Amino acid sequence: GEQVEQRPPHLSVREGDSAVIICTYTDPNSYYFFWYKQEPGAGLQLLMKVFSSTEINEGQGFTVLLNKKDKQLSLNLTAAHPGDSAVYFCAVSDPGTGSNRLTFGKGTKFSLIP
Amino acid sequence: EAAVTQSPRNKVAVTGGKVTLSCNQTNNHNNMYWYRQDTGHGLRLIHYSYGAGSTEKGDIPDGYKASRPSQENFSLILELATPSQTSVYFCASGGSFSNERLFFGHGTKLSVL
Numbered sequence: 001g002e003q004v005e006q007r008p009p010h011l012s013v014r015e016g017d018s019a020v021i022i023c024t025y026t027d028p029n030s031y032y033f034f035w036y037k038q039e040p041g042a043g044l045q046l047l048m049k050v051f052s053s054t055e056i057n058e059g060q061g062f063t064v065l066l067n068k069k070d071k072q073l074s075l076n077l078t079a080a081h082p083g084d085s086a087v088y089f090c091a092v093s094d095p096g097t098g099s100n101r102l103t104f105g106k107g108t109k110f111s112l113i114p
Numbered sequence: 115e116a117a118v119t120q121s122p123r124n125k126v127a128v129t130g131g132k133v134t135l136s137c138n139q140t141n142n143h144n145n146m147y148w149y150r151q152d153t154g155h156g157l158r159l160i161h162y163s164y165g166a167g168s169t170e171k172g173d174i175p176d177g178y179k180a181s182r183p184s185q186e187n188f189s190l191i192l193e194l195a196t197p198s199q200t201s202v203y204f205c206a207s208g209g210s211f212s213n214e215r216l217f218f219g220h221g222t223k224l225s226v227l
Binding site for chain 2: 001006009031032034036041042043044045046049051089093094095100101102103104105106107
């Protein structure tokens with residue numbers, strides 16, 4: 001089945017700096033991808049969903065890139081601020097089931113250096 | 115915003131005891147999922163369901179059962195709890211298509227002593 005590798009596991013930057021989280025997946029037939037954000041003590045909230053027909057998505061304070069050739073998905077946090085401190089997960093929708101069963105990366109704990 | 119409610123929020127159980135974690139969704143979603151979250155492993159799928167009466171094994175089903183008595187409710191059952199099942203458990207619901215997002219509950223922190 002699908003396997004998703006996410007790196008780095010921990011990431012600390014100063015306020016205003018940028019940071020990149022990268023996920024690599026294995027199934028070339030995967031088509032839908034998601035980034036979730038988990039704040040302390042809370043469930044996961046959708047940050048962005050990415051379809052294979054879209055290479056770049058921009059949200060508020062971040063950019064998501066999808067490189068199908070390298071089977072890589074990245075989240076670029078621009079100008080980090082305290083509200084960005086959280087654990088970020090990438091997730092890949094299972095292409096074989098026709099459902100929205102997801103395979104998650106192991107997560108990246110993102111924090112600001114005081 | 116879609117709502118997924120888990121109960122209890124925290125649970126302490128004894129080894130060998132029975133534990134039931136409950137999940138309720140008001141989104142009328144067909145699919146529901148149980149994940150556990152552990153440091154170094156991320157979220158791993160235990161059981162899921164396509165609708166009332168259906169349960170399917172996920173990636174790590176051993177030691178767990180699931181029950182979906184209605185569209186709204188999905189339970190995770192640990193018949194004989196073990197300390198290795200100490201974890202944070204998340205329930206999620208979603209539509210039937212692979213491009214649809216999941217909606218997560220706040221999680222249940224389970225400690226098995």
